[in-house]
Amino acid sequence: MAVSNEVGNQEVQMDRRSQDRRRAATAEIDTPTAKNAQTPARRKKQRRRQIDPTTCERDYNQEEIEFMRALDEYKRASGRMFPTCSEILEVVRSIGYVKLSDEEREVLESLKQVDEVLAEVDSDEQNAEFDDGEFDVDPADDEV
Numbered sequence: 001m002a003v004s005n006e007v008g009n010q011e012v013q014m015d016r017r018s019q020d021r022r023r024a025a026t027a028e029i030d031t032p033t034a035k036n037a038q039t040p041a042r043r044k045k046q047r048r049r050q051i052d053p054t055t056c057e058r059d060y061n062q063e064e065i066e067f068m069r070a071l072d073e074y075k076r077a078s079g080r081m082f083p084t085c086s087e088i089l090e091v092v093r094s095i096g097y098v099k100l101s102d103e104e105r106e107v108l109e110s111l112k113q114v115d116e117v118l119a120e121v122d123s124d125e126q127n128a129e130f131d132d133g134e135f136d137v138d139p140a141d142d143e144v
Helices: 020-030 034-038 062-078 085-094 102-130
Strands: 004-007 010-013
Touching: 062 085
Parallel strands: none
Antiparallel strands: 004 010
16 A cells, blocks of 8 residues: 655655565466476375495494394384484393493403413414424425
């Protein structure tokens, strides 16, 4: 609505906008065109929800794959796509991981050292069997 007031000899227009401007714009959008009438409604594609380690550039080990599957199962069961840190910790504990105390870590380290020593002893024994002379090959025996 344009309202005019005379100031001196000059006419001043107070409202320069017309009311029909916005209504005309929405009428044009709502009017179906030939292009819009032919385009069928798009369906949403279902997101892939399965873990596919082959799509990533790195190779996952069995423990990582086990964790990813356990987390995916939790997400499906709870309906939460973005679990909290405490929920992730719950999943980690459910697949058997525990936090060790300092004493338990020391015992574990000593067991690892014992295993390493036993592995060295086994390899030394296997090397000793080949050094007994039974498996030595004399180059003179190969001549025909």
